Amino acid sequence: MEHADVAVIGAGQSGLAAAHxxxxxxxxxxxxxxxxRAAGSWPKYYxxxxxxSPARYSSLPGMAFPGADPxxxxxxxxxxAYLSAYADRLDADIRTGRRVTAVRQAGAGFEVEIEGGGRLAARAVVAASGSFTRPHRPALPGLEGFTGTVLHAAQYRHPEPFAGQRIVVVGAGNSAVQIATELARFATVTLAGRNPVKFARQRILGRDLHFWLRRTGLDIAPLGRLVRTPPTQLVIDDGHYSAALAAGRPDRRPVFTGADGARLLWPDGSREKVDSVLLATGYRAHLPYLTGLEGALDDSGLPRHAEGIATRVPxxxxxxxxxxxxxxSNSLRGVGRDAARIARRLAARLAGW
Known part of the structure; x- marks a missing residue:
């Protein structure tokens, strides 16, 4: 069996940053x-x-985001294109078309099983496979009986196929607002959510918001952890999105209270025929290959960890x-910091072998 110091699962931004x-x-x-290909989920986004975040704040360690205007x-x-070029420059063994099906303990290390029968022995494992393949579909009133189309933002590509439709986009974050505003140029759209949309100005005193997040420490540990549970997600806006909502394109409502066939029921008691419901409700960590590794995941399938270090699986x-x-932590601008910390911890652990 082939051996490696560390098996990194996933070659998106997280896996590439970890490899570096x-x-x-x-x-x-x-x-x-x-x-x-080594580009993660990015080719599948809408x-x-x-x-x-501007190009100057959207780089992985060791390679600036290209372009004349940072x-x-x-x-x-x-x-x-940036991630593909980054992968080409890495001094790392990147193997595409290798789906990991299971990780098992083998002595003090691990055995990684690959679809098709391959196996790899590794002294440590970095799970960096992201969450795009596990769209979050929350339980919404009556949605299971809705006879119109229900899709997740992961399935959305462009607005033209929805032209002339009546659409409800569920969510209150950046993607929900961006998609709903784009669709509103072609269809009649409502942005529905349990929480109000909260906007953050994209530029403050002539500087992008991310300049201030970095300057104040809110974008990095440890200060950022003090606000890790904000009441609602902030939507970064240059004025375009707030103006669109103020103009009613899309309009904004609380989430529907039920469904009757193709009709949705609104909190004010009205009923309305709707063609499509699009869930822009985020994603959850997707780690099915760790289900057989005792202690790695909790009962909800989420990782047991402290700042990226598994608490029950050395x-x-x-x-x-x-x-x-x-x-x-899960962005281009921040994943490198976490990867560097994980790498230092693993190097110290493996030095004793």
Whole structure:
């Protein structure tokens, strides 16, 4: 059986940042990616997706985001190209088309099983597979009996197929507002949610919000952890989205209270025929390959960890979890800091072998 210092599961932004950090610690990572390319979930996001952080704050360690204007907001395809180029420059063994099906303990280390029968022995494991393949679909009143179309934002690409429809977008975060506003140019759209939409100004005193997040420490540990449970997610806005909601395109309502066939029931007692409900309700960590590793996950399938270090499985770590250590833990701008910390911890652990 082949052996590696560390098996890194996933070659998106988290896995690539982990591979870079491990190499800096003179460890030999093998990166196992289920898809055919090292770009993570980015190629699957909707066509118009644009980062809310400028290029200067959207880099992984060791390679600046390219382009003449560091203050622009890169779009999806730029991020895909950046991650592909980053992977090409890494001094790491990245293997695409290698879906990990199970991780098992083997002595003081691990045995990683790969779809198709492959196996890899590793002294440590970094789970960096993200959450895009596990869209969160919350229980909403009557939605199971709704006879219209129900889809998640993970299935949304562009607005043209929805032209002329009556659509309800559920959510109150950046993606929900961005998608609902885009759809409202082609359809009649309501943005529905349990919480109000809260906007944060994209530029303050001439500086992008992320400048201030970094300057104040809110974007990094430990200060960021003090506000890890805000009442609602903030939507970063240059004025475009708040103006669209103020104009009623899309309009904003509390979430519906039930469904009757293709009709949704609203809190004011009205009923309305709706063609499609789009859930922009986020994602959850997707770690099915750890289910057989005793103590790795809790009863909900979420990782048991303290700032990315598994609490019950020595040698198992995580990179890219939401709020792993800070506000920016699962973002391009922040994942490198967490990866570096994990790499240092693993290097110290493996030095004793």
């Amino acid at each position: 950090a491990l190499s800096q610690q003179r460890l030999r990572p093998v990166v196992l990616e289920a898809s055919g 066509d118009s997706l644009t980062l809310f 203050d622009r907001y890169p779009h999806r395809d730029e991020v895909v 040698g198992l770590t995580f990179v890219g979890l939401e709020w792993q250590r800070s506000l920016s």
